[in-house]
């Protein structure tokens with residue numbers, strides 16, 4: 628078994644940013660990635676809101692720069708999936724069990740990200756970045772003066788819908804029930820906004836479009852009436868699933884399965900830190916994933932400097 632100062636699980640923006648810092652701090656670091664380095668952001672084709680790139684940047688180019696910087700400072704990228712973490716004997720160390728091997732770690736940073744819940748409809752995946760989106764902050768500005776729809780009824784959906792009224796000509800809110808779950812004040816803002824049209828008791832049944840999203844077909848679940856809306860944007864806001872399988876039962880998670888961390892990105896287990904979309908109370912953005920990754924790395928470094 629190889630022993631490392633830091634094992635980072637996940638090579639999305641959070642894990643790569645953490646590896647730049649731990650590598651540069653001369654901590655022997657390995658980053659485990661079960662897919663391609665880069666994480667969720669690779670699903671889209673343009674990032675406009677990452678600081679430092681006023682004209683935007685292709686996610687692949689952004690991630691490639693991160694990757695080069697990781698390698699420059701000596702961290703190793705390993706193509707492997709973490710399955711679980713267990714204590715190494717009685718000591719403070721940890722063993723990360725992967726599909727291929729075991730990695731000894733004095734500190735672990737969990738940066739396994741999250742996945743947006745999808746509607747599960749044909750064309751949905753194909754039209755991501757071509758009208759279908761899961762993040763108003765990321766993509767709202769692409770829809771100036773366009774007709775768009777938001778699916779969902781919780782706080783996030785209502786906030787996203789309200790934010791989108793800054794850009795879109797019309798925001799349809801599609802909700803499968805006859806009332807929203809989200810906070811009353813958010814509801815009132817939407818009820819008062821002339822740009823917003825609410826479709827109660829309604830589900831999306833079809834997503835249409837060849838190159839880009841062109842329309843969605845809706846069905847009222849009470850009357851069975853069907854209509855088609857000619858929308859160019861569809862924001863699906865029905866929640867996220869944090870990728871927490873490798874640490875399930877080991878570290879504290881909240882009701883949504885997000886890892887609970889303190890202000891230093893520390894979990895309730897000594898030497899185990901977490902960063903990015905997998906942790907509680909973090910905006911799901913590349914910049915914040917990077918920020919929390921850096922914070923976790925610096926906290927792990929401080930922890931290891933006092934390590935016996």
Ligand SMILES: Cc1cc2nc3c(=O)[nH]c(=O)nc-3n(C[C@H](O)[C@H](O)[C@H](O)COP(=O)(O)OP(=O)(O)OC[C@H]3O[C@@H](n4cnc5c(N)ncnc54)[C@H](O)[C@@H]3O)c2cc1C
Nearest residue numbers: 637639640641661666667668709740765903904911912913
């Ligand atoms: C379509 C889309 C568009 C977006 N657009 C923007 C945008 O314009 N601007 C913006 O700021 N943000 C955007 N985001 C959000 C942004 O991508 C995320 O907030 C960010 O990627 C989170 O980074 P992360 O490192 O925490 O997690 P992730 O990006 O999810 O990366 C986690 C990594 O961990 C790996 N992993 C998971 N489990 C394991 C395991 N057990 N073992 C090994 N590896 C594992 C995964 O394969 C993945 O590579 C967008 C997201 C999506 C889906």
